[in-house]
Amino acid sequence: MPEGKGRKSPGAKVRPIRVLIAKPGLDGHDRGAKVVARALRDAGMEVIYAGLRQTPEDIVAAAMEEDVDIIGLSILSGAHNVLVPRVLELLKERRAIDVQVFAGGIIPDEDAARLRKLGVKAIFGPGASLETIIQTARDLAAKRVARV
Amino acid sequence: MAAGPVAQRILQGDRRALARLISDVEEGREEAREVLRELYPRTGKAPVVGISGPLGVGKSSLINQLIQQLRTAGKKVGVIAVDPSSPFSGGAVLGDRIRIERDPDDPGVFFRSMASRGHAGGLSQSTRDAVRLLEAFGMDVVLVETVGSGQVDVEIHDIATTRVVVVVPHLGDEVQTLKAGLFEIADVFVVNKCELPGADLAARDLKELATLAVPRDGWVPRVVLTSTVERKGIGELWSAVREHESAVHEGGGSSEVLRERAEREVRGLLQEKVEQLLQEELLEDPAWARLLDRLMDKEVDPYTAADRAFQELKRRL
Numbered sequence: 001m002p003e004g005k006g007r008k009s010p011g012a013k014v015r016p017i018r019v020l021i022a023k024p025g026l027d028g029h030d031r032g033a034k035v036v037a038r039a040l041r042d043a044g045m046e047v048i049y050a051g052l053r054q055t056p057e058d059i060v061a062a063a064m065e066e067d068v069d070i071i072g073l074s075i076l077s078g079a080h081n082v083l084v085p086r087v088l089e090l091l092k093e094r095r096a097i098d099v100q101v102f103a104g105g106i107i108p109d110e111d112a113a114r115l116r117k118l119g120v121k122a123i124f125g126p127g128a129s130l131e132t133i134i135q136t137a138r139d140l141a142a143k144r145v146a147r148v
Numbered sequence: 149m150a151a152g153p154v155a156q157r158i159l160q161g162d163r164r165a166l167a168r169l170i171s172d173v174e175e176g177r178e179e180a181r182e183v184l185r186e187l188y189p190r191t192g193k194a195p196v197v198g199i200s201g202p203l204g205v206g207k208s209s210l211i212n213q214l215i216q217q218l219r220t221a222g223k224k225v226g227v228i229a230v231d232p233s234s235p236f237s238g239g240a241v242l243g244d245r246i247r248i249e250r251d252p253d254d255p256g257v258f259f260r261s262m263a264s265r266g267h268a269g270g271l272s273q274s275t276r277d278a279v280r281l282l283e284a285f286g287m288d289v290v291l292v293e294t295v296g297s298g299q300v301d302v303e304i305h306d307i308a309t310t311r312v313v314v315v316v317p318h319l320g321d322e323v324q325t326l327k328a329g330l331f332e333i334a335d336v337f338v339v340n341k342c343e344l345p346g347a348d349l350a351a352r353d354l355k356e357l358a359t360l361a362v363p364r365d366g367w368v369p370r371v372v373l374t375s376t377v378e379r380k381g382i383g384e385l386w387s388a389v390r391e392h393e394s395a396v397h398e399g400g401g402s403s404e405v406l407r408e409r410a411e412r413e414v415r416g417l418l419q420e421k422v423e424q425l426l427q428e429e430l431l432e433d434p435a436w437a438r439l440l441d442r443l444m445d446k447e448v449d450p451y452t453a454a455d456r457a458f459q460e461l462k463r464r465l
Contacts, residue, residue: 014175015174016240016263037241040239041234041237041239041240042237042239043237043239044237044239046233046242047239047241047242048242048243048245048261049242049243049245050245051243052246055252058252061253062245062252062259064163064164065163065167065258065259065260066167066242066261067167067168067170067171094164095164096164
């Protein structure tokens with residue numbers, strides 16, 4: 001059964017959850033992002049894979065054009081304290097705070113706490129199960145504020 | 149028809165409104181149809197270029213360079229990139245954006261990925277609707293990328309005003325080009341990755357195919373060699389598209405062809421409504437489940453079951 005926000009029937013097609021997976025910054029380790037993209041696909045979501053070396057501006061522009069419910073950021077470079085807040089800031093500037101953000105990679109606990117305070121909804125470290133990531137994505141998409 | 153608030157936002161260039169409306173179109177929402185009704189008179193003038201071809205031939209990379217070419221010429225570009233949905237999970241990985249290098253703040257480009265979502269025929273309608281929205285939004289050119297197996301995927305035929313089919317060297321011998329489908333719809337053939345050996349041979353086969361084809365609107369399909377790694381042939385590709393566009397315009401566009409296309413669209417929309425009627429009148433009725441039970445028990449054959457259901461439907465109307 002395709003994953004969606006409701007039941008599927010002809011005439012009223014259900015929109016699958018749309019997720020943008022992107023790697024901001026300069027690290028080239030995209031294996032994790034690809035595994036997550038594939039897991040979300042297998043869970044019935046539409047994953048827009050933006051790939052490597054994206055600026056926060058690229059990511060937010062893509063999220064807006066693609067009308068995604070969620071942005072998933074993968075960072076292993078240590079630059080999360082700069083890149084993630086910038087993405088949140090741009091979303092706020094464009095009045096798109098209904099788009100939910102999660103992050104994954106190597107993010108120390110104290111930084112994770114700070115990023116959560118800034119508005120990141122979930123942070124996945126090494127060893128996070130795909131099951132948890134999928135369930136979190138579903139919960140976040142359900143929370144996305146109703147359209148205006 | 150007077151434009152409502154959502155249509156106004158599209159006409160004023162509100163990117164967020166456009167993005168959301170495309171989602172609504174994909175979901176087949178009635179509100180989106182209302183907006184399309186209002187915007188329809190402002191559509192149908194921009195060239196819509198279909199870029200089709202098998203996986204991995206370089207369609208997205210070509211589109212990337214076409215965008216750059218068009219932006220340099222001051223044209224605003226809308227792109228719809230369609231990738232397949234999984235028939236198993238319904239999910240999709242839409243990866244065409246990774247080839248696109250552009251200024252994220254450039255308002256002259258709008259790129260949207262669409263999953264095929266597995267509904268036969270439905271994809272062509274939501275793609276067509278999204279193309280109309282991009283045009284109403286003010287895009288001068290709309291590019292539509294679709295994956296074609298080379299033999300069956302010809303849905304783009306009715307939507308695009310110019311159809312580009314992309315191949316690479318060594319995709320197969322000339323018998324492949326004789327098969328029905330994608331090769332028949334091309335107005336322009338592109339042999340991409342022309343830096344690879346065998347490109348001339350592929351171009352020769354396609355040229356032969358093109359000369360033998362019955363010209364449509366007096367147009368003989370062009371063959372263009374491109375290389376995105378060496379940035380070659382993009383200008384030639386765009387010139388070929390423009391020549392085709394003006395050939396069609398000068399020929400007045402074969403009105404018969406346009407009429408057939410318009411008819412196919414309305415028939416598709418009509419079929420959608422019939423399907424909905426079927427759903428509401430018949431499939432939600434407990435009698436339908438009982439009929440299926442009897443079919444499973446082999447008390448009735450599928451032909452009789454369909455006949456009975458059809459009689460019931462007619463009776464209810």
